[in-house]
Amino acid sequence: MRNRLATQPLFELSKPGRRGTQLPPCDVPQRDVAELLPTEAQAAALPPLPEIAEPEVIRHFTNLSTLNMSVDTHFYPLGSCTMKYNPKRNERLASLPGIVDLHPYQPESTLQGMLRLLCELQEILAEISGLPAVSLQPAAGAHGELTALMVAGAHFRELGESRTKVLAPDSAHGTNPASARMAGFDSVMVKSSESGLVDIGDLRSKLDEQAAVFMITNPNTLGLFDQQVNEIADLVHQVGGLIYLDGANMNAIMGITRPGDFGADMMHFNPHKTFSGPHGGGGPGAGPICVRDALGAYLPTPVVERDGNQFRLADNRPRSIGRVRSFFGNVGVLVRAYCYILSHGSDGLRRVSENAVLNANYLLSRVRHILPVPHGHRCMHEFVATADDLKKRTGVTAMDLGKRLLDYGFHAPTVYFPLTVPECLMIEPTETESKETLDAFAEALFRITEETPELLHETPHSTFTSRPDEVAAARKPRLKWSRPDTEEKPKH
């Protein structure tokens, strides 16, 4: 039985008079409060906060924290999301008082350490990407895409061109076409070939002087490195367009090849993926972007600049697209990325990628005997298997397999993405898993495919919720408790 304390909102556990704190008596006379505060700022009654003793609060939150899976408790092969182990050293460094106690409104002269760290991170990302101009401002990968497309927009405006199209392959992450639309472009889909790579013929037919940017994910979401990338870059550059690299899969190529060297003009990093920032459930993230020198002038303000031994936030940048986020960006995530990168060094980062690719290929070699892997005899850091045959034979879906894996103590892989493979499971083991874990996962997947469809449709049995309405959960989330008798209709 689940502990009642974990499943009931704190409001329902409330008993009048219970206390978790002992506050000193208020030493401001009531009379003064009434005089000092205008009436409209005075509360008529105390807020209806739950009244609970400390042990119950602690049990409530501790139990809540165990209802979900995490990288610290379970293997988490969520493809494209790079759920690698988050080294605890980085947590400790990121919570040092000299870092957490900073305030962004402090004078620059008192922020020199943080500015130096950010400036060095810019330089490091420029080196890893092969693209020299960097902005740490964007708050997530998707925000990096949007920011870079706005940079591209500014570039074409300055050339006096009004290009309308942003192209992306059909295997791209949904954020690519969404960012294109948000940045004011039409989004054009380019087909993938039989082999899962960009269909060059289809790309050619859609390239003209209206093409602003081609967004490519390389390695792509099938875990394949598209070796046509130089040819693709040439084709796009010939019509005056730019290449954007969706850098979510940098975990496969760090220190081995650089986007700037294979033709990309702009890219984002996902430090929360590649550089081990703890993430899940939508955050926290960062989405630094790197661009070619010629595009640097359009980057958001401020950028961190080195001035001899001093560091400053440069915001006198007349051609900049302006601010895209408050202050310096999502510093907590960036600090962890900096610690991760420095503690590995350049050889270490290369080994991270080599081991991520090795682990994925090892797991691929086991999984392909259980489920078909339609694209790729070999893979980069992840691969995509399909339950399409299984579904046709038995009715068991990719969703059923993902759900059942939870009962076996594994987080589910990504399912139903990319859209180009039916009933797909996208599996990314990452470099931080042992051979024993990968073997146990393959073993579990094999045993699950031997189970009856009736059982699999009903799973999972071991989790707090089993089959929530996922569409309603995303579209009409209930994010706050309301008294059952005053149930508010969700706003949407």
Ligand SMILES: *Cc1c(COP(=O)(O)O)cnc(C)c1O
């Ligand atoms: C995660 C991801 C994104 C979006 O990044 P966020 O940081 O989640 O906004 C974009 N493209 C790919 C391929 C991804 O895996």
